[in-house]
Amino acid sequence: xxxxxxxxxxxxxxxxxxxxxxxxxxxxxxxxxxxxxxxxxxxxxxxxxxxxxxxxxxxxxxxxxxxxxxxxxxxxxxxxxxxxxxxxxxxxxxxxxxxxxxxxxxxx
Amino acid sequence: xxxxxxxxxxxxxxxxxxxxxxxxxxxxxxxxxxxxxxxxxxxxxxxxxxxxxxxxxxxxxxxxxxxxxxxxxxxxxxxxxxxxxxxxxxxxxxxxxxxxxxxxxxxxxxxxxxxxxxxxxxxxxxxxxxxxxxxxxxxxxxxxxxxxxxxxxxxxxxxxxxxxxxxxxxxxxxxxxxxxxxxxxxxxxxx
Numbered sequence: 001x002x003x004x005x006x007x008x009x010x011x012x013x014x015x016x017x018x019x020x021x022x023x024x025x026x027x028x029x030x031x032x033x034x035x036x037x038x039x040x041x042x043x044x045x046x047x048x049x050x051x052x053x054x055x056x057x058x059x060x061x062x063x064x065x066x067x068x069x070x071x072x073x074x075x076x077x078x079x080x081x082x083x084x085x086x087x088x089x090x091x092x093x094x095x096x097x098x099x100x101x102x103x104x105x106x107x108x
Numbered sequence: 109x110x111x112x113x114x115x116x117x118x119x120x121x122x123x124x125x126x127x128x129x130x131x132x133x134x135x136x137x138x139x140x141x142x143x144x145x146x147x148x149x150x151x152x153x154x155x156x157x158x159x160x161x162x163x164x165x166x167x168x169x170x171x172x173x174x175x176x177x178x179x180x181x182x183x184x185x186x187x188x189x190x191x192x193x194x195x196x197x198x199x200x201x202x203x204x205x206x207x208x209x210x211x212x213x214x215x216x217x218x219x220x221x222x223x224x225x226x227x228x229x230x231x232x233x234x235x236x237x238x239x240x241x242x243x244x245x246x247x248x249x250x251x252x253x254x255x256x257x258x259x260x261x262x263x264x265x266x267x268x269x270x271x272x273x274x275x276x277x278x279x280x281x282x283x284x285x286x287x288x289x290x291x292x293x294x295x296x297x298x299x
Contacts, residue, residue, distance in 0.1 A: 025132060026139035041156045044132045045168030062281055064142070068135060 001037070009036060010046055012084045018056060018073040019081065025069070047071060055080055111137055111148040117158035127291065129165060207290075214279055222272035228265025232258050 001009075017023060017031050025043060032038050050056045055077035060067045073081075114137075115130050133155075140151045156164070189196075235258035243251025 024139065025136050026143065030143075039156065040133070040136055041161045041164040042168060044129055045165045047132075048128065049168065060281065060285055062277060066135075066138065067131075067281065067284060068139070069132070 006036065010038060010042065011050065012081060013038070014043070014046060014050065015055060015073055015077050015081050018071055019078065022070045022072045024071070028071070050077065111152060114152045114155070114158065118161060120158070127288075129161075131288075133161075211283065214283065218272045218275040218279060221268050221275065225265050225268030225272055228261050229269060230265075232260075232262030232265055234258075236262060 013032050013036050017028050056071050058069050058071050060069050118130050137148045137151045141148045239251050239255035242254050
C-alpha cells in the first residue's frame with residue numbers, strides 16, 4: 001500500500017480497534033494484523049500522537065505483577081472516526097473516477 | 109540481543125520522552141513473549157533495530173531531539189551549578205525529604221492495617237485455642253463466649269489483612285504511576 005495512504009488509514013484503524021474496547025499495544029497490533037500492515041515501530045508514535053490530540057487516553061493496570069498500559073478512545077476520537085466515514089464517500093467518488101478513466105483509457 | 113541491551117540501545121537514541129517509549133517496548137516484549145510462549149530475545153530478533161525505531165518515532169511523532177551542548181557551554185553550565193550548589197542543593201534536599209515523607213504517609217495506612225491484622229489474627233487464633241481449654245477448665249458458657257469473641261477478632265484480623273493486601277496493590281500502582289509522572293515532569297522541565 002502507498003505509504004502516504006497507509007499513514008492516514010493507520011490512525012483510523014487504531015481508533016476503530018479501540019472503539020471495540022480498551023486495549024494495550026500488543027493486542028492492538030494483533031487485532032489489526034489481518035486488516036492493515038502495522039509494525040511495533042509505527043504503533044507507539046501514533047498512539048503518542050493520538051494521545052496528544054486527545055483522541056485517546058491511557059491508564060495503567062497491574063497485570064502479572066507488572067504494569068500494562070491500556071488505551072481508551074475519547075469522544076474526540078469517536079467524532080474523528082465518524083468524520084472519516086463521512087469523508088469516505090468523497091474518496092470513493094474519486095476512486096470511481098480514476099477507475100473509470102483508467103478503464104476507458106486501457107480500452108482505447 | 110537481549111531485552112536489557114535492546115532497551116539500553118533505544119535509550120541511547122537522542123529522543124526526548126524516550127522513557128515512555130522504553131517502557132512501551134518493555135511491555136510489548138513481555139506481552140508478545142507471554143502470548144507466543146517464546147523468549148524476549150526471540151521477540152527482539154524480529155523487532156526493528158533501535159536506530160530505525162528512533163527514526164520512525166521522529167517521523168511519526170516529531171518529538172524534539174535533545175539538544176547537544178558545546179564544550180564551552182557545558183563548562184559554563186557546570187560552573188554555575190557548582191557555585192549555586194549551596195542554594196539549590198538545600199532546596200532539592202528539602203523537596204526530596206518532603207517527597208519521602210509523602211510516600212511514607214501514603215504507605216502508613218496499609219502498614220498499620222497489616223500490623224493490626226496480623227496481631228488480631230494471631231491473638232484471635234490463640235484465644236480460640238485457649239477457649240477450648242476454658243470450656244473444660246471453667247464452664248461451657250464461658251468457653252463458648254470466649255470462643256465467640258476470639259473468632260470475631262480473628263475474622264477482623266483476616267479482613268484487615270485482606271484490606272492490607274488490596275490497598276498495598278493499589279498503592280504500589282499509584283506510587284509507580286506518580287513516580288513516573290514526577291520523572292516525566294522533571295524531564296520535561298529540563299528538556
